[in-house]
Amino acid sequence: MQEQDNTEKLTQTISDIVKFMGKIRDKDFDEAATKQFVVLPILIALGWDYANIDTLEVFPEFRVGNGKVDYALQNEGKPLVFVECKRWSAGIEMEEPQDQIARYIFQEGVDLGVITNGGGWDFYFAYKTHVPWRNRRFCSIKLDNQQEAIANFQNYLSKSKIIDGSAKAEAEKIVAERAGIQWDPKPPSSEDREILSREDT
Secondary structure, eight states: OHHHHHHHHHHHHHHHHHHTHHHHHHHTOOHHHHIIIIIHHHHHHTTOOTTOTTTOSEEEEEEETTEEEEEEEEETTEEEEEEEEOOTTOOTTSHHHHHHHHHHHHHHTOSEEEEEOSSEEEEEEOOOTTSOGGGGEEEEEETTSHHHHHHHHHHHTOHHHHHTSHHHHHHHHHHHHHHTOOOOOSOOOHHHHHHHHHHTO
16 A cells, blocks of 8 residues: 555656656756755655654765765665766766766765756666676666656665665666676675776776
């Protein structure tokens, strides 16, 4: 019942955003507006409680090294996903935002990273030895393709699938299959992390 309610809420949320996309484009929403009117409503519809100060499930301006990521999605105080937001008109496939999210998720040891400008969402898997980070993007969502967006959001960003690990497992499998290497569900060893560190710099 809860899952059905979440699906209906997500469907309505995306429908509302798509309905007003023309108005959003005209206003050229900056990053703060994109977060408030697009990103947070979608996270809420996916089951994340952004206002819970006890659990800090949606931790804003999460410090990573010398920088900050816009949101860390957490469980029991442990960050599981980083979400980096850009202004509505920003190109999220450019090298700079990709470098940024790759650096953040690697430095903090987080498995999944997302870059979004509100209308587009790119999902990255952090660790796969011998796979350059640019090839670790496993999903791209465009809000105007609503049915596909709903399915992918539920698979890769819903609170339940992040916490039970199924989103991470599916992401790693997709990246491994695309790279033509055997899928190994074990976490990276210290030697693997060393290799990845050299590849990502």
